[in-house]
Amino acid sequence: xxxxxxxxxxxxxxxxxxxxxxxxxxxxxxxxxxxxxxxxxxxxxxxxxxxxxxxxxxxxxxxxxxxxxxxxxxxxxxxxxxxxxxxxxxxxxxxxxxxxxxxxxxxxxxxxxxxxxxxxxxxxxxxxxxxxxxxxxxxxxxxxxxxxxxxxxxxxxxxxxxxxxxxxxxxxxxxxxxxxxxxxxxxxxxxxxxxxxxxxxxxxxxxxxxxxxxxxxxxxxxxxxxxxxxxxxxxx
Ligand code: SF4
Numbered sequence: 001x002x003x004x005x006x007x008x009x010x011x012x013x014x015x016x017x018x019x020x021x022x023x024x025x026x027x028x029x030x031x032x033x034x035x036x037x038x039x040x041x042x043x044x045x046x047x048x049x050x051x052x053x054x055x056x057x058x059x060x061x062x063x064x065x066x067x068x069x070x071x072x073x074x075x076x077x078x079x080x081x082x083x084x085x086x087x088x089x090x091x092x093x094x095x096x097x098x099x100x101x102x103x104x105x106x107x108x109x110x111x112x113x114x115x116x117x118x119x120x121x122x123x124x125x126x127x128x129x130x131x132x133x134x135x136x137x138x139x140x141x142x143x144x145x146x147x148x149x150x151x152x153x154x155x156x157x158x159x160x161x162x163x164x165x166x167x168x169x170x171x172x173x174x175x176x177x178x179x180x181x182x183x184x185x186x187x188x189x190x191x192x193x194x195x196x197x198x199x200x201x202x203x204x205x206x207x208x209x210x211x212x213x214x215x216x217x218x219x220x221x222x223x224x225x226x227x228x229x230x231x232x233x234x235x236x
Contacts, residue, residue, distance in 0.1 A: 001055035006082040008049045010060060014069045019100040019120060022071030025064045029079040034104050035137040036126065037200025038165060038192050045077040061095050071098040080107035089117045105147035106138060112150060123151055125162045128176035152183045161188040164209045164217060171220040178224040187221065189214050190233040
């Protein structure tokens with residue numbers, strides 16, 4: 001009870017926005033193996049930090065239960081880097097929560113292990129596969145490709161999502177991503193949101209991605225792979 005859990009932080013108020021159909025608590029695991037220039041959590045989550053104790057987590061879960069929370073989102077950072085992730089997910093399931101997992105897709109071996117206990121999974125598609133090393137400083141593109149193929153058969157229990165950065169996510173980029181995701185049941189485009197402390201200072205002053213850009217890229221995805229269900233999420 002006094003040992004650290006994998007959870008570094010949590011959002012006090014549950015949300016209806018992050019887990020389809022659930023009143024959900026948001027839990028955060030620290031540490032990430034990507035370096036996204038637009039990361040909102042980079043200061044807090046990119047490096048591993050000591051988690052809250054299991055006892056603290058238990059009290060927090062009890063409180064969420066009293067607030068009618070029926071789902072938990074395990075986010076990060078990158079949760080699959082956490083060795084205790086399978087234990088954490090089982091722990092949450094045993095307390096009656098449905099579990100959603102957010103992932104960057106870098107650890108397909110871990111995804112395979114935890115999928116039976118996960119209700120919904122959201123995997124980031126940062127860019128076309130070939131540009132991962134340049135865009136997020138992650139070179140193992142075979143791992144990313146493997147995760148995509150692993151998750152496609154989940155159908156509506158999985159979403160792939162891209163945070164669209166104007167100027168980088170061009171129609172050409174969408175023409176590379178869309179065929180890769182053929183067979184997926186949900187692809188979401190969401191806007192880049194500016195913030196003063198983004199890791200890439202060139203992005204700090206950049207405006208939020210416009211709805212016109214999102215709609216143009218959505219149309220490009222539909223033109224390229226008409227059967228791929230794609231939607232826009234407006235973001236916070
Ligand atoms: S994968 Fe997520 S947590 Fe990691 S750097 Fe990128 S945006 Fe941040």
